[in-house]
Amino acid sequence: MESREAINREPGSTRSGRRISRRALVTGLLLTVLACSLLLELCSYVYLRVAEGYDGQHLMMHQFDDYKNIHPTPGYQDTRGVIHNAQGFRRAEDVAMTKPSGTYRIFLMGGSTAYGLGSLSPQGHQKYPVLKNSETIDHYLESYLKDLLPSRRIEVINAAIPSHSSHHHLIYLNQTILKYRPDMVVFVDGYNDYYPWEQNYDQFRDYPYRQWSHLYLDEPSLKAWAGYTGFWLYRKSHFVYLAGKKLRPLWWAIQNLRPQPRRELNVEEALHNLELNAEGNFLRMVERDALILNHEGIVPVFTLQPDLLFEQRKVLTEFEQRLSAEVDQAQPINYRQFKNRARSFVTAKLQQVTTAQGAPFIDMTDILGEIKDDAFTDDCHLTPPANETVAQYIGHRIAPLIAASIEKKEKGGRTS
Known part of the structure; x- marks a missing residue:
């Protein structure tokens, strides 16, 4: 039994009677x-x-860019198969600023589909977390063109940036791409900014990543301080970064415990808005991209990417059907109907504006019908077999343009 002295010992003191200091x-x-x-x-x-797949150095696959918000992190590696070179292009080898003699250089530009991002769907990410550099459109396109044109040295450089829209191409061309003296630029676009149905949409003003600039650069606030501090920790701490990635699905699930009523989209009104938005936004960006490249003697090629919601010959797998239902739940009622009606409008308008500039246009919205397995990893990102199909479809159509361009340059050289 403890002594009366032990019972009456003061909190914070030891058995020897010494008090532990605060x-x-x-x-x-x-x-x-x-x-x-x-x-x-x-x-x-x-x-x-x-x-x-962490390489021990680069937690984030992209970094801040002065002019276009984000840029792929130079030297980034995901050991599961994703590599950026020193210039931030998705390519293992660095690209020489001075183009090697006898090389036909093609840049592939676009958003995350062209980049080759893995699935952003919660269920899709389990199956397709990343695509390797050897499973992207640029890789397959370069291989295909080398087979079609074995006597030529072909480079296809992946300069696509996830989340980018057509107005970013104008910036990136002048900021970086033209310095590498490409012979051709292929744009793979559509999902990010070709279907804006909101009234008075402006792709410069309404680009989602701009909200971060406003949060941190507008009037100082506790929200800005907390947001910046949290993002700093997310970029610097392995634990915070991992916790953020793993808790995000839980946060989404908590938010969905009380689902908000889905908005019903007025299709006719949305199509009217799209028609007005197109003229002041992506159609002008496509036109200006073509004008710049034509002025520089570079061949511009524009494409319209596949989309899971489109009515098409592709027979959806069970996995793709689940993805399709997931998209329906995330979008307003009637969004699928709008997207399919908008498709014909967008295709016709792109055909019109590219023809006026003498630029090829390739509609790829229904080219995946021969693929029996998964072609989509979510509503817009593609599996390796689908990327290979896209590459071959583009390659078959641009190979004659490449051959003609090379022949024209060779004749010009002999004449001089």
Whole structure:
């Protein structure tokens, strides 16, 4: 039985009667927190290296860009098969600023589909988390063109950037691409900004990533401070980065516990808005891209990408049917009907504006019918077999243009 002295011992004192100072308690607590934080950081680092393809240096696949918001992180590697070169192009080899003699250089531009992003769908990400560099459109296109034109040295460089829209191409062409003296630029676009149905849409003003600039650069606020601090930690801490990735699906699930009533889209009104928006937005961007490239003596090629919601010859797999239902739940009622009616309008308008500029246009909205397995990893991103089909479809149509361009240059050289 404890003595009366032990029972009456003051809190914070030891058996020897010494009192533990408040400073020692605080120091011990801080050391415990520090040790736990370091342990969490170490465990997160190991997990990311083993399970998530982390290369030990680059947590983020993109970084801030002065003119177009984001740019692929130079030197980034996901050890599961994603590589950026030193210039931020999705390519293992660096691209020489001075084009090697006898080389026909093609740049592939566009958003995340052209880049070759894995699925952004919660269920799709389990099956298609990443696509390797050897499974992207540019890789298949370069191989296909080398087979079609074996006597020529062909480069196809992936300069696509996830989330980018057609107005970013104007910036990127002048900022970077033209310095590499391409012979041809192929644009793979459509999903990000070709179907704006909101009234008075402006793709410069309404680009989603601009909200971060306003949050951090407008009048200082606690929200801005908390947001910036959280994002800084997300970029610098392995634990915070991993926790953010893993908790995001849980956050979405919590938000969906009380689903909001789905908005019903007025299709006729949306199509009217689209017609007005198109003239002041993506059609003008396509026209200006073509004008710039034609002025520089570069062949512009524009394409319209596939989309899961389109009525098409592709027989959807069970997995794709689940993806399709997932998209329906995420979009307003009647969105699928709008998208299919908008498709013919967008195709016709693109054909019109590209023809006026003497630029080829390739409609790829129904080219995946021969693929029996999955072609889509979500509503717009493609599987490796679909990327190969897209590459061959483009390659078959641009090969004659390449041959004619090379012949024209050779004749010009002999004449001079």
